[in-house]
Amino acid sequence: MRLIAGLLLLSTSLTGAGDPSTVVQGWQSSPVYVDPSQRALVPEKEAQRLAERVEGHDPAIRIAVVPAASLGTTGSREQAARAYVDQVVDLQRQDGVYLVVFGGAITWGSAVGVDTPIAQILTDELSKHSRSDPVGTLDGVLDQMDVPGSPSGGFPTWLLVLIVLVVLAAALGLGLRWWKARPGKDEGPALYRPSYDVLPDEADTLAERQALAREDVTRFGEELDAADVRLDVVTASTESVATDLQAAMDAYADAGRVVDAEPTDEQLRAVRATVEYGRWRLACAQAVVADQPKPARRASCFFDPAHGTSVTDWMYTPPGGKAREVPVCAACATRLSGGAR
Incomplete structure (x- = not known):
């Protein structure tokens, strides 16, 4: 595939992308470092807000957002992410909690010298947020660590619990009303693609949604294969292009693993976010090569x-x-x- 071949040929020339020493140097001025190529994923305003939230926290919290290309091309992403975080920890030489977002590929955390179940917390938050929403994931982790400054506005916990209970009660009432008037479980054709949330009036079977999800991912793979993004001439923008392409291919691989297994309805719905994110990152790469502004992130x-x-x-x-x-x-x-x- 031309796209992958071009990216692999260029990988050795991009050693500066998300370099651990650059991250640690960035932490000298702010506890949140965002690689310039990742500003579309974590805008400067959000990075500043997160920095204000964790500044001076005990234990110390360090956050970094680096390109997915920082993971390299050998071994599993989990092994590469762990090795990368170990490097920044060794360079920083400070106890605390470290959170590193690798583009739209993976987020890894490490607790050094502190009693914080960061792995459990991060796993919990990643189940609630897509890889394309690292800000939401990070805020959720900080919420679970009781770090002040939640985007919710700092409401008292008891008030938030009360609001949730009221909303759940209302939702339960609506749910019971729908259940009585619901259409037959397996009636009718699949009206929309499986990657969209299925509403009560969109009754279809799980088998139909699986087939359509597989078609959706296949189309995305064909788009990647047909993409004519040249990387044979290294320019100032090449690093950004390669990062976007890597993220797009990671998204394709992640979606493919879901549809090739025996996914649940919830997993099928998550395919939408994964494929849409990959298409957006591919469009970003094509825009930079064409000397056009990157497209706004939309569904x-x-x-x-x-x-x-x-x-x-x-x-x-x-x-x-x-x-x-x-x-x-x-x-x-x-x-x-x-x-x-």
Whole structure:
């Protein structure tokens, strides 16, 4: 595959990407270091907010966001992530909690000299957030560590619990009403792609969703294979391009592992976020090579992910269903507005 071959040929020239010494040097001025190529993943404003949240905390907390390419190309990602974090810990030489986000590939944590179950906390938060939402994952970890400054606004815990109980009670009431009027469990065709959350009016079978999810991932793989992104000339932007391509291929591999196994409904729904994230990172690489600004991060077109990234949101009512706002591409927006078909 041309894309992978080009990336592997260039990998040896990108040794500066996310170098551990650069991370430790960045920590001298802030406890949160974000590699310049990862600003789309963690904007400067969010990095500053996280830094203010962990500044002066005891035990010390250090956060780094580096390119997925920092993991290298040999061994498993878990082994590479552990080795990388061990390097920054050895260079920093300070007890505390270390959290490193490797692009959209993996997030790794280490607790050095402190009694913090960081592995358990991080595993719990990663189950709640996609790899494309590292800020949400990091905030969740800090919440579990009782670090002040939660995005929730610092509400008292008892008040948050009360709000959750009220919402759950309301949701339970609505759920019981739907259950009585629900459609047959396996009735009807699969109206939408499996990677989108299935609402009560979108009844389809798990087998149909599995087949469509596999098709979705296959299409993404074909897009990667057909992508004409040249990396034979090293430029100032090449490192950013290679990082985006690596993240796109990681997303494809992650989604492929899910659909090739025996996924649950919840796992199938997560395929959407993984594939959409990979398509966005591929589009970013293509934009840089074409000397164009990187596209804004938006979901794929609701009606068909093959249409590409959405450009706007549109109120849509499926047959016999409820109106909801969905992301649509330019062509679908024109069609829905009654324009040229």
